[in-house]
Amino acid sequence: MASRKTLNAKNLEALGAERLAELLIEISRGNAAAQRRLRLELAGAASPADMAQEIRKRLTAIARSRSFVDWRQRKALVADLETQRRAISQVAKVDAAEALDLLWRFMALANPIFGRCDDSSGSVIVVFQAACRDLGDITNSADAAPNLLAEQAYRALIENEYGQYDGLIEVLAPALGSTGLDHLKQLILKLSQEPRQKPRAEDRKVVGWGMGGASYADDLAERHRSSVVRMALEAIADAQGDVDAFIAQQSEKARDVPSVAVEIAQRLLAAGRADEAWTAINAIDQDRPGWIPVEWEQTRIEVLEALGRADEAQAFRWACFERSLHPEHLRSYLKRLPDFEDLEAEERAIAHALEHPSVHHALGFVVTWPALDQASHFVLSRADELNGDFYEILAPAAAVLEAKHPLAATVIRRALIDFALEYNRTKRYQHAARHLEECENLAGRIEDFGRFEAHEAYVKRLKAHHGRKSSFWSLVM
Incomplete structure (x- = not known):
């Protein structure tokens, strides 16, 4: 049973409303954020209209800020x-139309805020992206006129400087309906046919006007419009x-790019339309395997299956595995084999992986699969090829094998240590x-180090070669 002194809601309730109110006033004194939150809660308790007015005042204050x-x-x-966004959601429960207007005002803050804010962490854009998703829920409840909503969406897309409106059409589609979507499409097509735009003021500030800056700013504005369209x-x-x-929106050149071919297919x-999907997925240059992602391979397999070419799909799964050692290709391949044949194929796959020219690529596969006995033998036989710079592969492998x-x-782990010090x-x-x-902890479990140094000998060699690196040794327990 929790102590009555534990800080939780039930124990605080025991203090009574009057004492809690006094504490809140005391705690919020000098804390503008806390005071705003309390005023917002009081307004909400009074009426949704009062809460909306309080939100509107705060949004106006944020918009006017220049610091x-x-x-x-x-x-x-x-x-x-986030407080304002959640408060708008509260208003939406009783007045969706008012909440929708507030949310559009909220979204309009994005560009000026990003113009005066360091969002290197990405935490600010996350709030606006969440608000964009809220637009979808609220517009459905607000029963907005489709054409009016389309015009609001059009203006928003033009102002989508920082990605705050990414996904807007998708979330508004149910409320737009066929009428609103058609109207929005016509607005976008009209934008695409307008004469080349003049540079926007913000672009001029970025590039300046000297040494061809005006022309570059003009190009920026045109690229922005083309991207929006x-x-x-x-x-x-x-x-x-x-x-x-x-x-139709994909250029002939773009259709040769694997990611675009995947989207089309x-x-x-x-x-x-499987036959057309087959043409689309094969439009890329397959002689450049290094740029082909696994999503393209998986989509090509799906197309083969849809065409009823199961044997070709199976052969392609194996070919993809041989090239990439991607576990998902092998799992999919084995699942379609008769009983007992899958065991033989798995052994063949592991043997192939262990012969891969990249020791790290091979190790990553056998550890992930997992085939730990083979992985251990592989590490011991090719230890001289381990490169401690491949931390993302070696560290997890060591953790799995220990x-x-x-x-x-x-x-x-010695490879990782040696690389860091050398x-x-x-x-x-x-x-x-x-x-x-960790090596020291494992040493007692190793009966025979074989051709490798015992732990004490390894540490002695480290001190002989790197003894002056005090910043490392000061960390060693």
Whole structure:
């Protein structure tokens, strides 16, 4: 049973409303954020209209602010914005139309705020992206006129300087309906046909006017318009289920890019147009395997299956695995084999992986699969090829192997330690010191170090070669 002195809601209730009110006044004194929150709660208790008025006043104050928000002040700004966003959601429960107007005003704060804010952490844009999603829920309840909503969306998309309106058409599509989507499409098409735009004021400030700056600013403005048009027409096409309209937005050159080929093929598949999907997915240059992502491979397999070419799909799964050692390809391949044949194929796959020219690529696969006995043998036989710079592969591999294969885990961690010290990677010294401690803990479980140094000999060699690196040794327990 919790003590009555524990700080929780139930114990605070026991203080009584009068005492709690006194405490809140005392605690909020000199704290503008806390006072705003309390005023907002009081307004909400009075009526939704009072709460809306309080929100409107705060949004106006934020819009008028010109002071720069650095990383130290960013947290307070995020908290303030999040408070207003949540309060708007409260208003929406009783007055969706009023909440919708407030939310558009809230979203309009994004550009001026980002113009005076350090959002290197990405925490501010997250609030606006959440508010953009809120627009979808509130517009459905507000019963907004489709054409009016389309015009609001159009203006928003033009002002989408920082990605705050990404996904807007998708969330508004149910409220826009076919009428609103058609109207928005016409507005976007009209924008695409307008004469080349003059540079926006913000672009002029960025690039200046000397040494061709005006021309560059002009190019920026045109690229912005082109991006707005393309992305909006793509989103409208998806909302209307118009695959051809989506494809029309992709240039011939873009259709050769694997990620674009995937998007086109997936939409064609969903529309039951597998033959066209096959043409789309194969439009890329397959002689450049280094730029082909796994999503392209998986989509090509889906197309083959849709075409009824199961044997080709299976052969392609194996070919993809041989090239990339991607576990998902192998799992998918094995799942389609008859009983007992899958065991033989798995052994063949592991043997292939262990012959891969990249020791780190191979190790990553056998540890992930997992095939830990083979992974241990592999590490011990190719220890000289381990590069401690591959921290993202080696550290997890050591952690997985240490339970049953302490020597292999030790060899891997020594590679990490050696790299950090030999190349003076001081930022890794803390990790290297931890790895050395882990090696010491494992040493007692290793009966035979074989061709590798015992732990004491290894530490002695480290001190002989790197004894002057006090910033490392000071971390060693």
